[in-house]
Amino acid sequence: MxxxxxxxxxxxxxxxxxxxxxxxxxxxxxHLASGFAFDDFDQARDRFSGDDVGFSYTRMxxxxxxxxxxxxxxxxxxxxxxxxxxxxxxxxxxxxxxxxxxxxxxxxxxxxxxxxxxxxxxxxxxxxxxxxxxxxxxxxxxxxxxxxxxxxxxxxxxxxxxxxxxxxxxxxxxxxxxxxxxxxxxxxxxxxxxxxxxxxxxxxxxxxxxxxxxxxxxxxxxxxxxxxxxxxxxxxxxxxxxxxxxxxxxxxxxxxxxxxxxxxxxxxxxxxxxxxxxxETLSLRVERHSSNASAVACWLEKQPEVASVDYAGLASSPSRAVAERLYPRGNGSVFAFTVHGGERAAAALIERLELFSHMSHLGDVRSLILHPATTSHARLSEVERQQLGVTPGMLRISIGIEDVADLIRDLRRGLDAAATVADCEPMRQPARRHAIARG
Ligand SMILES: Cc1ncc(COP(=O)(O)O)c(C=O)c1O
The missing domain is CATH 3.40.640.10 (Type I PLP-dependent aspartate aminotransferase-like (Major domain))
Structure with a gap:
């Protein structure tokens, strides 16, 4: 077939x-093998010249x-x-x-x-x-x-x-x-x-x-x-x-x-x-990743502790029109959101989570979270981070395939912790929904 x-x-x-x-x-x-024996002299020559496309050495x-x-x-x-x-x-x-x-x-x-x-x-x-x-x-x-x-x-x-x-x-x-x-x-x-x-x-x-x-x-x-x-x-x-x-x-x-x-x-x-x-299970997982992520992004956008959510599946996203045209099956499950209260609030949120794993990986069946400003983007200058829209309160999450209610409960715990810290901040960050840094 x-x-x-x-x-x-x-x-x-x-x-x-x-x-x-x-x-x-x-x-x-x-096939745990470094190399593959040739049947005869001519086959070795042909494999090296490319006339025979069989295997010779695992690096190739x-x-x-x-x-x-x-x-x-x-x-x-x-x-x-x-x-x-x-x-x-x-x-x-x-x-x-x-x-x-x-x-x-x-x-x-x-x-x-x-x-x-x-x-x-x-x-x-x-x-x-x-x-x-x-x-x-x-x-x-x-x-x-x-x-x-x-x-x-x-x-x-x-x-x-x-x-x-x-x-x-x-x-x-x-x-x-x-x-x-x-x-x-x-x-x-x-x-x-x-x-x-x-x-x-x-x-x-x-x-x-x-x-x-x-x-x-x-x-x-x-x-x-x-x-x-x-x-x-x-x-x-x-x-x-x-x-x-x-x-x-x-x-x-x-x-x-x-x-x-x-x-x-x-x-x-x-x-x-x-x-x-x-x-072999990609489509099943990605369907679930996408529906979970969509539910989490919608929920996050309504929370008072959240300043912005960057998810292409949201009506408020500047990428929504392109996503609707090119992504009929869903919008994936890795995205960023920003909490009021900057780095301290982001740190408090991460520390309070129980289900989300704090790591730099993504696309895993497990839900993951990372604070880009102090990890993946830490080597950049403040100006460069601003150009990329990586602010102190921004978090990147990769939504897994767990039960979405459990993920939302975990994020609620994190946002409660973030709010405690943010309340102590002299001034909240202004709300910015989906502003894409333009250099
Ligand atoms: C979009 C994208 N491309 C490439 C890479 C690099 O992949 P790897 O970690 O497998 O080298 C990453 C890693 O996070 C990524 O997010």
Whole structure:
């Protein structure tokens, strides 16, 4: 049966499975192997030349990882996928497949802080320049930053931490007009809620450590290529890609063999197996995550201790119109809210919670909470934090799949504690609903 005809819930279980290779088991086996013996002399030669696509060494490919790659490519509507050891590795590999010293790219400013640091500091060290866009859904803002050396546009489909939603078709059109691909980090949305490749993006990256796994037991990352961006129109610009030989597999082949294969961020076969176990229940979890998050966000917005809630599912969100058009199934479950009383109130809230885990992870079946200003964004200056809208009273939550009444009860406890501290503050912060920092 072709996986193109399967519904999402069926594909998340069956796509990518090779019944023959599984020796009767219906669970993808774990191939704990560094390398694979060649049948004969010619096969070794062919595997190295690429004429035979079988396995040779796990850094280049592994049967367990490969089954999960096929599944992810199907779920995202892509041509081919590459699995690596973490989300950061996926982003690094995806971008270094398109960028070389002297190149430039344009990125949304509102992205995971680790990705921003990678772009600003590590990539700058490689001679790659980046410009950041504040108003991510303004096509002109992207267009204005394009230079002759621009090679990529990058953004998150739902931005970490403040929930701006990318208008993928609008920004993909600007990227294509500039002759460059649009790479989208789809970690917060997952392919169940949104498939950027179907809306015009060219490459999707994931931290599979999050919703795709769901169990919070293993890191992983994925790059999924639509195989539709035509690199052959400007061979000078994309010298690293062998389009003549590999056709629309040129980009994925390059990042597998020459970028990931050399830098070496290989996913362990056991972690690929754990990821696969998570993906099989993705749609059920994400439905529940989204309905829980929607209920919590609505409830939070009505609480007097809360100054603002940044959730794309709320009518008051500036991203609501884009979300309604691109996200018919729900809006995910990671978002920010801000309490009156600043850092002391935020700290009191966190300390009082019993169910929420205080950690920097997200997309887990368990509900999680983090105070970005003193953790993920602590290295930034006050001005930079303000630009990103990361205020002292802001908290990021990742709503899990528990009973929502229990989560609301826990947050009530936290808000009561925050109110005690906030009452002692000389002045409350002014109410700000959904103001997105514009730089
Ligand atoms: C949107 C997003 N992308 C990428 C990453 C990095 O993923 P990993 O922790 O798997 O390296 C994160 C981590 O929180 C993230 O939130």
């Amino acid at each position: 072709s996986s193109d005809t399967l519904g999402f819930a069926t594909a998340q279980i069956h796509a990518g499975q090779d019944r023959g290779a599984a020796h009767g088991t219906r669970v993808i086996p774990i 490919g592994n049967p367990t990882a490969s089954a999960v790659e096929r599944k992810l490519a199907t779920l995202e509507g892509g041509r081919e996928a590459l699995l690596v050891g973490s989300g950061q590795a996926a982003l690094t590999v995806a971008m270094l497949g398109l960028l070389r010293a002297g190149d430039h790219f344009v990125s949304a400013r509102h992205i995971y802080e680790g990705s921003r640091g990678l772009f600003r500091e590590n990539f700058a060290g490689f001679g790659i320049q980046v410009d950041f866009v504040d108003d991510i859904d303004d096509p002109d803002a992207w267009h204005r930053l394009v230079r002759p050396e621009t090679r990529v546009f990058f953004a998150e489909s739902i931005a970490n931490p403040r929930n701006q939603v990318l208008d993928v078709p609008a920004i993909a059109a600007v990227a294509h007009e500039a002759g460059v691909p649009l790479v989208v980090d789809n970690t917060f949305a997952t392919p169940y809620l949104h498939r950027p490749l179907e809306w015009g993006a060219d490459v999707v990256v994931h931290s599979t450590s999050k919703f795709l796994s769901g169990h919070g037991a293993a890191l992983g990352g994925a790059v999924i290529d639509a195989g539709t961006f035509d690199f052959s129109t400007d061979p000078e610009r994309w010298q690293q890609l062998d389009h003549a030989r590999h056709g629309n597999r040129a980009y994925l082949t390059y990042i597998r063999n020459t970028i990931a294969g050399r830098l070496g961020p290989t996913i362990a076969p056991f972690n690929a197996f754990l990821l696969q176990q998570g993906i």
